[in-house]
Amino acid sequence: MSKEVSEEGQVHHQHGKDYVDPPPAPLFDAGELKLWSFWRACIAEFVATLLFLYITVATVIGYKKEADACATVGFLGIAWAFGGMIFILVYCTAGISGGHINPAVTFGLFLARKVSLLRAFMYMVAQCAGAICGVGLVKAFMKSSYNKYGGGANTVADGYNTGTALGAEIIGTFVLVYTVFSATDPKRSARDSHVPILAPLPIGFAVFMVHLATIPITGTGINPARSFGAAVIINSNKAWDDHWIFWVGPFVGALAAAAYHQYILRAAAIKALGSFRSNPTN
Secondary structure: HHHHHHHHHHHHHHHHHOOOOOOOOOOOOHHHOHHHHHHHHHHHHHHHHHHHHHHHHHHHHHOOOOHHHHHOOOHHHHHHHHHHHHHHHHHHOOOOOOOOHHHHHHHHHHOOOOOOOOHHHHHHHHHHHHHHHHHHHHHOOOOHHHHOHHOOOOOEEEEOHHHHHHHHHHHHHHHHHHHHHHHHHHHHHHHHOOOOOOOHHHHHHHHHHHHHHHHHHHOOOOOOOOHHHHHHHHOOHHHHHHOOHHHHHHHHHHHHHHHHHHHHHOOOOHHHHHHHHHHOOO
8 A cells, every 4th residue: 555655656756747637538439429427418508508598588687677777686686697607507517517508618628628529519509409498488487578678689789899799709708718727627626725616606706707897798698508599589680690799709719718728828739749759759
């Protein structure tokens, strides 16, 4: 036993690492389709996104239908609804599916080789389907108010142009996906083990803060499934005309966050080059 501990300590000392990076996910793994854990994760993403859209869009409609601003939750309450639900749902589903609840998050994690292409695709399908069902429930329960107040769809607000809206979505999603990478980084978990950290908390706060900044511009997308579900159910020309912004912006922001975290902060490219040079067979 003592020998094993000694050898393990020597290995850690030699590599200079007090943490272990998980191996990269395969690009495509058809074997996942045979696993119940895979389908269970997809179901978890569907249900989580459904609940997320139901609570948040219902909050938006409730805010808009009140004539007295002081009698509603206001922008602050809407931001809390989005951030709070992400905190709750990531906490509930992290151990099952990773708690993505957002195609942009899934896309960023796929680029970092945290999930396979097949899993990423199926997660996105589940998230979009869940979003449609969640917004559909809001319409079923609050039909008159839903139709009257725009159904919580993301559009570019009056006074802002397409470029501004796209930039807001890119930056907002960058903040979110960067926070996801940082909160789940095994290096942080190892070196900050003396500080208890609950990963869903900073992720939820990131969503909250981004909503405070971008609600006046786009209603805050940063989640293509959220925007898609609302656009499908309200089915208005304005929602569809602006809809591309809420896919392109979040995906570009996720790409930038993944590249920044993996290749700048974690120096993945430099490590790979160093490993290549140190290999005597190369």
